Amino acid sequence: MHVPSNKLRTKPGKEKQTYLEVTEQDELMKFLLVQLPNKSRNDIKSLLAHRQISVDNEVITQFNHPLLNGQQVVVNWAKVLIEEQPAGLNIVFEDPYIIIIEKQAGLLSIATATEKEQTAYSILSDHVKKRDPKNKIFVLHRLDRETSGVMMFAKSEMIQQALQKAWKEAILERTYIVVVEGAVTKEQGTITSWLTESKAFIMYSSHTPNNGQKAITHYRVLKKNKHYSLLEVKLETGRKNQIRVHMKDIGHSVIGDKKYGATKHPIGRLGLHAQVLAFKHPTTGEVVRYESEIPKVFLNLFI
The missing domain is CATH 3.10.290.10 (RNA-binding S4 domain)
Structure with missing residues (x-):
């Protein structure tokens, strides 16, 4: 104290x-x-x-x-004149090499072949160009549209390539807070499977070794009641829809996730939040760690 x-x-x-x-x-x-x-x-x-x-x-x-x-x-105590935060996201860390944001649920990370609407990438790109039209940002990873939380972008192609080449070594921690249906009885566990994607863009989980991309997810229960469980989930691999598929595998789909078996939709969004991102800085080698708060709408389910 x-x-x-x-x-x-x-x-x-x-x-x-x-x-x-x-x-x-x-x-x-x-x-x-x-x-x-x-x-x-x-x-x-x-x-x-x-x-x-x-x-x-x-x-x-x-x-x-x-x-x-x-x-x-x-x-x-005198307010500093600062640029307005871009709508739909919040810049939480920035230096000459990287930008870390908190994305709101409902916002696409980047445009897809079929969806050209406003994205975290386009909002942030417009934002940095206001300072200097030559400024650019570069994608490093994605969050699902209905997932909120911490995302990182590079400010040059060189930094993007350096981080992507050494992603496994550079990323020290990716932790998510997840609300799932039902009371998870096992207090902690590890889920391992091999994921493949169908033509309908649905990920399927197989326990046959090498039948797809290996995916490993660790979880522990933080809170639970008879309706829901609040989990801390750490990714060892970062496959598409990995947490959502693995929660379905253990019989506790992420709330609001109709695509992967959910029947409950209590908060009007997916119960997935990227809480922690820790990594070795690509130029200084220092450990950068950003932790965001658990969304109140998640915690309100356990009052």
Whole structure:
């Protein structure tokens, strides 16, 4: 537990700032809630979103940014003029090489041969071109239309190729929060099968080795009641519709997923959220980890 620092200083004048010294390892949100007791969690989220928090002179927008002993956190109370967030997604991390976003459910990741509507890719592409018409973004992976959560794009073809070539080594963690039908009795488990796609774009699961692409999914139960279970799911492989097919395999389809056997549609969307993306940065080699919050509509099913 932090004790608010007696070294807190506020500079007078228009650009009012508060300086906070970190005395032990912590996460930024937890640190600020203690150091700024008159500010709510939403107040601090707003400060982060408006780029008003910096750590050692670097603007930070991640609520779970790790802090180290000896670092200095600065709160800039004067609102910084920032570009508007693009509609349908939220930019949560950006540097000269990559952009990480949180995609809303209902938004396609990229256009397909049959669907040319607005996508996460097109929205983000338009957004970066407003800064400079020469700016481009490059696709690294996809999320299903009805899946929300964390996605990453490259800002150059070179970075895209570097990450895609070393994807298995570079991606350290991909964790999803999933709501499935029924009470899952086994508290944790691993599902392994081989997936193939039909002409109707439906993925089929086989337990015959090498009959398709090998897919491995690990899960553990976080919460459950007689109607639903909330699972933390970690992907060892990233096959198309992998989680959805594997949940059907264990007899607990993802809620709202009629394509793969669901009969319940309680929240008007698929019960799938990409919560954690951790990877080795393609240029610095540092570990970057972004964790988003579990959607409230998921948690409300377990109240």
